[in-house]
Amino acid sequence: MTDIVQRCVDAGLKMTGQRRVILKVLGQAEDHPSVEDVYERARLLDESISIATVYRTLGLLDELELVIRHEFQEGYARYEVNSDHHHHLVDLETGQVIEFQNQELEKLKEKIARDLGYDLVDHRLELYGKKIKRK
Numbered sequence: 001m002t003d004i005v006q007r008c009v010d011a012g013l014k015m016t017g018q019r020r021v022i023l024k025v026l027g028q029a030e031d032h033p034s035v036e037d038v039y040e041r042a043r044l045l046d047e048s049i050s051i052a053t054v055y056r057t058l059g060l061l062d063e064l065e066l067v068i069r070h071e072f073q074e075g076y077a078r079y080e081v082n083s084d085h086h087h088h089l090v091d092l093e094t095g096q097v098i099e100f101q102n103q104e105l106e107k108l109k110e111k112i113a114r115d116l117g118y119d120l121v122d123h124r125l126e127l128y129g130k131k132i133k134r135k
Contacts, residue, residue, distance in 0.1 A: 003027075004066065004081050011064045021046045022057045032070060032078035032088075032097050072097065072126065087125040 004023050009015060025033070025041040033041070039054045058079055061067040070078045072090050078097070087105070089098045105125075113120035 003083075007066055008061075008064075011066065013060065013064065018042075018046060018049050018053055019057055021049060022054060026061075026067065026079065026081050029080070032072075032080050034076050034078050038079065070097075070126070073128065087127070089127040089129060092128055092130050 004027050005015065005020065008019070008023065013019070021042050022038060024045065025038050029038075029041075031037075035051070035054055035058060038058065039049070039051050042049045042054060058067065058069075062069045062079075066082055067079045068082045070080070070088070072078060072088070072095075074095065084101075086099045086101050089100060090096070091098070109123060109125075110120055
């Protein structure tokens with residue numbers, strides 16, 4: 001059983017065949033798919049899956065914090081399995097989402113919160129940029 005499926009079972013989610021297909025699509029995604037992307041990929045595996053099922057499943061997974069819903073200033077949501085802690089840099093020209101981790105940034109976020117008198121409990125960081133054109 002994959003990690004995300006086990007996490008769903010542990011959260012008490014009933015594991016239907018269609019949910020397993022949607023979880024498989026999310027688990028194999030190397031990008032941050034939209035609802036429509038998940039739907040199209042899931043339909044290749046199970047033609048009986050409806051867009052409504054994908055919306056309901058992603059909403060439920062988001063409520064259970066098993067997936068993370070991102071907006072990325074595009075007017076629609078993208079999803080990823082909630083696993084390792086990382087941040088995103090979004091290429092404004094191509095829409096490509098680059099995941100990154102940075103220990104200096106992690107320390108700086110903690111320091112900022114501490115300097116303001118807080119324990120950092122949660123955060124989300126998204127950077128937006130355009131590729132530097134080299135001559």
